[in-house]
Every structure is written in structure tokens, then in C-alpha cells.
Amino acid sequence: MYLSTSRLIVIICLLNYVCAGRLLWRSKERVRRARYHKAKQHLLRHALTGHPLESHAKDGVIHQELDHFDSNRKDTFPQRFYVNEKYWEEPDGPIFLFIGGEAPISEVDVLAGHHVDMAEEHGALLVALEHRFYGESMNPGGLETEDLADLSSQQALADLVTFHRYISDRFRLSDKNPWITFGGSYGGSLAAWMRGKFPHLIYGAVASSAPVEAKLDFSTYNKVVGLSLMDEEVGGSAKCVGDVWEAFAAVEAALMGGNETQVGKDFSCCDTPSSLDDQIELLGSLADLIASTVELNDIEGGMSIEELCTLMTNQSEAYEEETEAYDRLINLMDVYREVEDLPCLLSSHEDILEALRNATEAEDGTSERQWYYQMCTEFGFFQTCEDASCPFSRMLTLRSDTELCTELFGIPQDRLPGHIAFTNMYYGGKDPESHRILYVNGQIDPWHEVSVTSNGTWLNRDRAIFIKGASHCADMQEEDKTDSAALRQAREAIESHVAMWLKTAAWEKMMG
Incomplete structure (x- = not known):
């Protein structure tokens, strides 16, 4: 039914x-x-076996500046987020940040999906932030054209920086807690750009079906x-x-x-x-x-x-x-x-x-x-x-x-x-000067044409996973028995990269 x-x-x-x-x-x-309903089905199955996962998702609101780049403006908007502490091995466990794109987020974003499966494996704290002016994180002034001037990917990245500081203070995090960003589609672009622009805050990024080249x-x-x-x-x-x-x-x-x-x-x-x-x-x-x-x-x-x-x-x-x-x-x-x-x-x-x-x-x-x-x-x-x-x-x-x-x-x-032209110059298009970003794309997904689908120099030689026969953001779903062999192999490759990043981060902290 x-x-x-x-x-x-x-x-x-x-x-x-x-x-x-x-x-x-x-x-x-x-x-x-579509993925929300599939994930809810997955959670329902868990609940029926005595594991009511939804109780582990807690929502909250952070009041963000409407314009992070104008110190004379003091007006704010409420930005929604979710937290799931179920798997976190405090105090040194990693932080997995799911970044919302051009759609509302929900409790499912910290309860189900491939990144949640990896969070359980690595003892990560799961957090998700909704994009400004989408979902419930709305501008109090509405969506008139003059108000939309505060809607941009640059402001969204500044929101993420503030949120990073907020979560770090709330959970008493330190440099021993590596952050990894996850996102799909435009959210995937933000995950990659967050790592590229703020590498001192974000250790690695998994960008699924991310259109990073404006066209x-x-x-x-x-x-x-x-x-x-x-x-x-x-x-x-x-x-x-x-x-x-x-x-x-x-x-x-x-x-x-x-x-x-x-x-x-x-x-x-x-x-x-x-x-x-x-x-x-x-x-x-x-x-x-x-x-x-x-x-x-x-x-x-x-x-x-x-x-x-x-x-x-x-x-x-x-x-x-x-x-x-x-x-x-x-x-x-x-x-x-x-x-x-x-x-x-x-x-x-x-x-x-x-x-x-x-x-x-x-x-x-x-x-x-x-x-x-x-x-x-x-x-x-x-x-x-x-x-x-x-x-x-x-x-x-x-x-x-x-x-x-x-x-x-x-x-x-x-x-x-x-x-x-400005967007591509600012972020680097399909040839960004950054590393420890994994771009994942499906062969039949048209958006792969504006993403990164090939490996680069020695610095980022393992940056791309291209999945035969897969469509948009297919890798982000939890594992299913109907998954193709190519999709299963892609998820295993993502898991290997994330595990390697976390081991390297631990080694660097130990040596430092």
C-alpha cells in the first residue's frame, strides 16, 4: 500500500x-x-523493527544576517537546520554537513541517505542547513525583486560559515573534528564551493550531480x-x-x-x-x-x-x-x-x-x-x-x-x-583550484555536462566518479536491492574516499 x-x-x-x-x-x-517519500519508507521499515529514528532528528533556527557583506545592515532572517546526534562519537567524531539547495530540507536529510549510512560507520554528527529563501528559511520581506538581491550563492556560503561557528560553539568542537560537506545538484555545487573557498573549515566534500560550471x-x-x-x-x-x-x-x-x-x-x-x-x-x-x-x-x-x-x-x-x-x-x-x-x-x-x-x-x-x-x-x-x-x-x-x-x-x-562569466571566474567552473572534493555524476543525467567528470592533476587526480546508466543524484539514496552494479561500486568508491580523508585528518591532527 x-x-x-x-x-x-x-x-x-x-x-x-x-x-x-x-x-x-x-x-x-x-x-x-521523490527521494523524500522513498526515505520515509526506509524509516518506516526501521520503525516497525523497533528503531524509531525520527526521534533522533532535532530541528532549530539560526538568525542569519540578510547581507553578510554590509556591516551597516542589521536585519536578519530565520534559517532552519536539523541535527542528528545518534551516531556521534564525541568529542572527536567528524561532522557531516548536508547542504540544502533550491528546495526545502527536512528531517530525512539527517536520518536517511548514503551520507547517513557513512555517518553511522564513522561516528559522525549529522547536521543539515536549509538554503536562504527556500523552504521555511524565508526573507521576512517576501520575494519581491528588491528583496531577492540578498539571494545568491555567495551569501549562502557566508550563511554556512556562520552555521559552522554556531555548531562548533554549541557542541564544543575543536580542530580535532573534521567537517565533510555533502550535497546534491545545486547543493552539491555549494558543498564543493564551501570546501574550495573555506578549506580551513571544511576538510572534504562529496558533490553529487553538482552543476559547477555556469552556462x-x-x-x-x-x-x-x-x-x-x-x-x-x-x-x-x-x-x-x-x-x-x-x-x-x-x-x-x-x-x-x-x-x-x-x-x-x-x-x-x-x-x-x-x-x-x-x-x-x-x-x-x-x-x-x-x-x-x-x-x-x-x-x-x-x-x-x-x-x-x-x-x-x-x-x-x-x-x-x-x-x-x-x-x-x-x-x-x-x-x-x-x-x-x-x-x-x-x-x-x-x-x-x-x-x-x-x-x-x-x-x-x-x-x-x-x-x-x-x-x-x-x-x-x-x-x-x-x-x-x-x-x-x-x-x-x-x-x-x-x-x-x-x-x-x-x-x-x-x-x-x-x-x-563572473560566476565561473569566482568559483573556477569545471577546473577549480581545489582538492579533496569528490564529484559524482550519472551517465544519463544531463547535468553532468556542467559538472566535473574527469580526473585532474596529481593534486586532485581522484576527484571524479562517473556512474554508467545512473541518473540525477542516484548515489545519494540509501542502498537498495535494485541498484545496479555500477551504482554499488560508485558508493563503495565514495565510502573509500571519505574513510581515507578521515584517516588522513586524524593522522594530521596527531602529527600536529
């Missing part, structure tokens, strides 16, 4: 993002929710999506990606041919996608349905690449009659709509803009406005389709994506390249 409920929740989450338009704006939120035109995202749909080892095929391309070509041709009313009916749009902007939103939503399936392929409860390709290549038992690729794409949307009983698909550009302009905290914890602001001011990551390798519509352009920076925040499009 729990498994089926978990599966339903994940699919409903996917549907909710369909309603909102561009799915990939919130793909990291879907990862968090304005992230066209290679969809290139990897296409390659993954072709990968037979994960259920793809050349026919699958060909049929996807054919389906999008048919949708685009129908829209350009003046048949937008029929297209709107076919995909059950709430309104006819009459304007070019509306049509781009519709095509973007359809593309994101497929791209998010690739990114989250081995997340329990979601649709897999194999299931998607079975439907798109007309091999699904649910649709025995031969159909055109266009109709199969409609069927794919119907799968989601039937589960959620969704009345219609939102494709209105103006309605989506209105939702993104909402400067109040979302009740469901979604964070697309904050993340889009960081995309416009720091990272880019606009997943375009103007490259010939993209299996979707060429109407998904960089201009159509970056126009939102101006419409939402008043940021001119010509300023974005400068923002991206």
Missing part, C-alpha cells in the same frame, strides 16, 4: 508541474519529493536527453528518439499551419495556444515531460525511460493499434492526466508569468521564482533546443527563455553573459 501511494504521489507531483508550464524549472523539487545556453542538456533516449541499456532505442523527434515536428507543423485550436484540444490545453508565446509554453511543457523522465530515470515511483519509450514506439499494451508519433505524444500526456484527473493543461504564457511574479511564499514549498532569479543572476542553465542534437522543437530558444529575466526581474538580456 505504501509503495503504491508513493508512486501516486510522485506522479501527482509531475502533474502539478505540468499545470505550471515549464517542468524543468522545478525538476530539483521533484527529485527532492547561459545549456543546449547540451537536451543533447544528453537525446543520447539517453537512444541508450538501449536503460531501455531506450534509436526508434524511440526518432519517434520523439517526429512527434514534436508534427506538433510544431500543426501550430505553424494554423491548427492551434485542434492542437489545444488534442493536448487538453486550458486555453487555445494562439500566440507564439503560448505555443512555446506548450512545446516546453511537452519537452519537459520527456526530459524530466530521463533526469529522474531510476527514481522509484516515476516513469522510466523504458516505459516512456515503450509508449512512444507504439509497443505499449494499452495502445495496441498502430498510431502516429503525434498521437503517441498525446497518449503520454493522457497517462498523467488520467492519474491526476487533470481537467486541462495550462499553456498560457501570461498565466505562467503571473504565477512566477507571485512574491509570497508558496504553500506547497515550490521555489521556481527564487531559482529563476538565481538562473538570471548567476547560473544561466537555460535548456534550449536550437542545436541539431535536440530531439524537441527548435522554437525553444535562448531568447524565449531569457526574456523572462527582463519580464520578471527587470534584468536586461545583454547582462546575463557577464553574470555567467
Whole structure:
């Protein structure tokens, strides 16, 4: 019963993002929710055997400065954190710091996951800090554009420095307690950057699926999506990606041919996608349905690449009659709509803009406005389709994506390249001058294109783990009997690195 409920929740989450338009704006939120429910299932099993782990997670709030770099400002915001002392071998045990990214954190972040398994092995104190302006760590002034000026990765790192001092004081830590940071996706980038910028505070970092290279035109995202749909080892095929391309070509041709009313009916749009902007939103939503399936392929409860390709290549038992690729794409949307009983698909550009302009905290914890602001001011990551390798519509352009920076925040499009260049200069992009950082990526995860996937010089020669057939942040989950051999080997390699770091840290303290 729990498994089926978990599966339903994940699919409903996917549907909710369909309603909102561009799915990939919130793909990291879907990862968090899917893994949250799986981790809760893991904890439930422990509780049934007489081990109620949740009682070991304690939450708290630290009041952080809104601007760490302006001494004249004294205003603060409440930042949420969690602590789990269950495994800590005080007073000299290590500290494992889980860093939240563009989503809320929860008690699960100190109760379950691969880093928690390693904490039990090494007697570590587990702590997790939520990112400013996400989850419950909200700016009291709201999310108006002028208030978002205090939202940046640099301010987030300063929050972590303050939190490091707070935890050190609270638990009477010393230089005998090595800190190791953990994080996934943007949180993984912060884990790596924290080690790189503050090596005197952080001894090592495990950065999973961490996009450390800012990129304005992230066209290679969809290139990897296409390659993954072709990968037979994960259920793809050349026919699958060909049929996807054919389906999008048919949708685009129908829209350009003046048949937008029929297209709107076919995909059950709430309104006819009459304007070019509306049509781009519709095509973007359809593309994101497929791209998010690739990114989250081995997340329990979601649709897999194999299931998607079975439907798109007309091999699904649910649709025995031969159909055109266009109709199969409609069927794919119907799968989601039937589960959620969704009345219609939102494709209105103006309605989506209105939702993104909402400067109040979302009740469901979604964070697309904050993340889009960081995309416009720091990272880019606009997943375009103007490259010939993209299996979707060429109407998904960089201009159509970056126009939102101006419409939402008043940021001119010509300023974005400068923002991206500064981020890469400040952190080092894919060639940072730092060591004792382990970058872990999955082969079919499109985000590996902006992460570190190769080993470097003698100083950091063992810095990258690349997992065949794995998707986004797959290594962060607790071990499961369905895990591939490659994923198991990757976790063993991570464990070896962490163990080596802690032994080296102990030896250095003894010699010092």
C-alpha cells in the first residue's frame, strides 16, 4: 500500500508541474519529493523493527544576517537546520554537513541517505542547513525583486560559515573534528564551493550531480536527453528518439499551419495556444515531460525511460493499434492526466508569468521564482533546443527563455553573459583550484555536462566518479536491492574516499 501511494504521489507531483508550464524549472523539487517519500519508507521499515529514528532528528533556527557583506545592515532572517546526534562519537567524531539547495530540507536529510549510512560507520554528527529563501528559511520581506538581491550563492556560503561557528560553539568542537560537506545538484555545487573557498573549515566534500560550471545556453542538456533516449541499456532505442523527434515536428507543423485550436484540444490545453508565446509554453511543457523522465530515470515511483519509450514506439499494451508519433505524444500526456484527473493543461504564457511574479511564499514549498532569479543572476542553465542534437522543437530558444529575466526581474538580456562569466571566474567552473572534493555524476543525467567528470592533476587526480546508466543524484539514496552494479561500486568508491580523508585528518591532527 505504501509503495503504491508513493508512486501516486510522485506522479501527482509531475502533474502539478505540468499545470505550471515549464517542468524543468522545478525538476530539483521533484527529485527532492521523490527521494523524500522513498526515505520515509526506509524509516518506516526501521520503525516497525523497533528503531524509531525520527526521534533522533532535532530541528532549530539560526538568525542569519540578510547581507553578510554590509556591516551597516542589521536585519536578519530565520534559517532552519536539523541535527542528528545518534551516531556521534564525541568529542572527536567528524561532522557531516548536508547542504540544502533550491528546495526545502527536512528531517530525512539527517536520518536517511548514503551520507547517513557513512555517518553511522564513522561516528559522525549529522547536521543539515536549509538554503536562504527556500523552504521555511524565508526573507521576512517576501520575494519581491528588491528583496531577492540578498539571494545568491555567495551569501549562502557566508550563511554556512556562520552555521559552522554556531555548531562548533554549541557542541564544543575543536580542530580535532573534521567537517565533510555533502550535497546534491545545486547543493552539491555549494558543498564543493564551501570546501574550495573555506578549506580551513571544511576538510572534504562529496558533490553529487553538482552543476559547477555556469552556462547561459545549456543546449547540451537536451543533447544528453537525446543520447539517453537512444541508450538501449536503460531501455531506450534509436526508434524511440526518432519517434520523439517526429512527434514534436508534427506538433510544431500543426501550430505553424494554423491548427492551434485542434492542437489545444488534442493536448487538453486550458486555453487555445494562439500566440507564439503560448505555443512555446506548450512545446516546453511537452519537452519537459520527456526530459524530466530521463533526469529522474531510476527514481522509484516515476516513469522510466523504458516505459516512456515503450509508449512512444507504439509497443505499449494499452495502445495496441498502430498510431502516429503525434498521437503517441498525446497518449503520454493522457497517462498523467488520467492519474491526476487533470481537467486541462495550462499553456498560457501570461498565466505562467503571473504565477512566477507571485512574491509570497508558496504553500506547497515550490521555489521556481527564487531559482529563476538565481538562473538570471548567476547560473544561466537555460535548456534550449536550437542545436541539431535536440530531439524537441527548435522554437525553444535562448531568447524565449531569457526574456523572462527582463519580464520578471527587470534584468536586461545583454547582462546575463557577464553574470555567467563572473560566476565561473569566482568559483573556477569545471577546473577549480581545489582538492579533496569528490564529484559524482550519472551517465544519463544531463547535468553532468556542467559538472566535473574527469580526473585532474596529481593534486586532485581522484576527484571524479562517473556512474554508467545512473541518473540525477542516484548515489545519494540509501542502498537498495535494485541498484545496479555500477551504482554499488560508485558508493563503495565514495565510502573509500571519505574513510581515507578521515584517516588522513586524524593522522594530521596527531602529527600536529
